[in-house]
Amino acid sequence: MSKHYKYYWEDFVPGSTREFGGIELTREAIVEFARQFDPQPFHVDEEAARHSLFGGLIASGWHTCALAMRMMCDAYLLEAASLGSPGVENLRWLKPVRPGDVLRVRTTVLEARPMESKPHIGLVRNRWDVLNQKDETVMQMEGYGMFRRRQAG
Amino acid sequence: MSKHYKYYWEDFVPGSTREFGGIELTREAIVEFARQFDPQPFHVDEEAARHSLFGGLIASGWHTCALAMRMMCDAYLLEAASLGSPGVENLRWLKPVRPGDVLRVRTTVLEARPMESKPHIGLVRNRWDVLNQKDETVMQMEGYGMFRRRQAG
Numbered sequence: 001m002s003k004h005y006k007y008y009w010e011d012f013v014p015g016s017t018r019e020f021g022g023i024e025l026t027r028e029a030i031v032e033f034a035r036q037f038d039p040q041p042f043h044v045d046e047e048a049a050r051h052s053l054f055g056g057l058i059a060s061g062w063h064t065c066a067l068a069m070r071m072m073c074d075a076y077l078l079e080a081a082s083l084g085s086p087g088v089e090n091l092r093w094l095k096p097v098r099p100g101d102v103l104r105v106r107t108t109v110l111e112a113r114p115m116e117s118k119p120h121i122g123l124v125r126n127r128w129d130v131l132n133q134k135d136e137t138v139m140q141m142e143g144y145g146m147f148r149r150r151q152a153g
Numbered sequence: 154m155s156k157h158y159k160y161y162w163e164d165f166v167p168g169s170t171r172e173f174g175g176i177e178l179t180r181e182a183i184v185e186f187a188r189q190f191d192p193q194p195f196h197v198d199e200e201a202a203r204h205s206l207f208g209g210l211i212a213s214g215w216h217t218c219a220l221a222m223r224m225m226c227d228a229y230l231l232e233a234a235s236l237g238s239p240g241v242e243n244l245r246w247l248k249p250v251r252p253g254d255v256l257r258v259r260t261t262v263l264e265a266r267p268m269e270s271k272p273h274i275g276l277v278r279n280r281w282d283v284l285n286q287k288d289e290t291v292m293q294m295e296g297y298g299m300f301r302r303r304q305a306g
Contacts, residue, residue: 033219036219037219037220038219038222038223038226039223040231040235042237053237054237060222061238062215062219062222066186066213067190069191069215070189070190070191073192073193082193084195084206084207084214085246087243087246088241088244089244090242091242091244092239093239093240
């Protein structure tokens with residue numbers, strides 16, 4: 001197979017940014033995700049959430065991660081010669097995400113280097129900022145991604 | 154409200170470990186999560202996955218995170234005076250998670266300290282190891298959690 005992709009490792013230029021997404025988070029989606037994966041009272045129970053530190057229902061931090069991933073897939077990853085990710089650093093849930101919030105993602109390429117052991121693969125380190133409709137950063141992380149190189153080194 | 158919980162900050166003793174969980178991941182669950190949040194071919198398409206680097210369908214890394222969270226909720230977090238989490242460090246997806254794998258979690262308390270600004274709250278730093286049925290560590294991270302103190306400092 002020699003499928004052609006739109007984006008290869010060379011297309012992730014350090015310093016460049018991409019902004020994409022715009023998913024509105026409904027109360028139903030917050031509760032549905034949390035019932036399945038993170039049923040803490042402030043994620044699933046309106047009344048308990050009102051009396052919590054957060055003053056109302058908030059999304060599971062893992063839900064925000066999953067939505068950021070989905071927005072990245074739709075924006076470019078499904079058209080990229082992606083080989084998955086070894087991990088993430090400095091994941092921070094900075095502000096609560098609430099019903100009605102509209103989330104988007106801004107990625108910044110921090111670093112792009114060839115893999116020493118595999119000359120046809122490169123590693124990219126991206127910062128992800130997840131922003132809400134008030135331009136507040138609700139989540140931040142540094143993610144690593146592996147991509148095929150257009151031209152092997 | 155002065156609800157009583159089973160676990161407070163004092164119950165997370167540095168060096169102590171907990172092991173829990175045992176969720177079998179089905180092909181259907183892997184594909185369902187990935188269709189919603191991470192529709193890369195090796196997560197949603199059996200045939201494409203077979204021809205990928207991974208040699209078969211694998212779970213989204215965010216699915217593994219979400220399942221680890223669920224296991225933690227069921228094991229102790231829902232009975233704990235938890236106030237949420239500011240974030241995670243050193244998240245590593247070390248091995249693919251495949252259909253039929255049975256996942257469990259081992260947590261180790263790395264550090265527990267009172268919050269300087271809030272004497273009734275303490276911070277706990279946990280290492281999470283997610284293990285499969287072959288005792289391989291498939292994921293690892295260091296998570297922070299905030300808990301009420303049984304006795305304010």
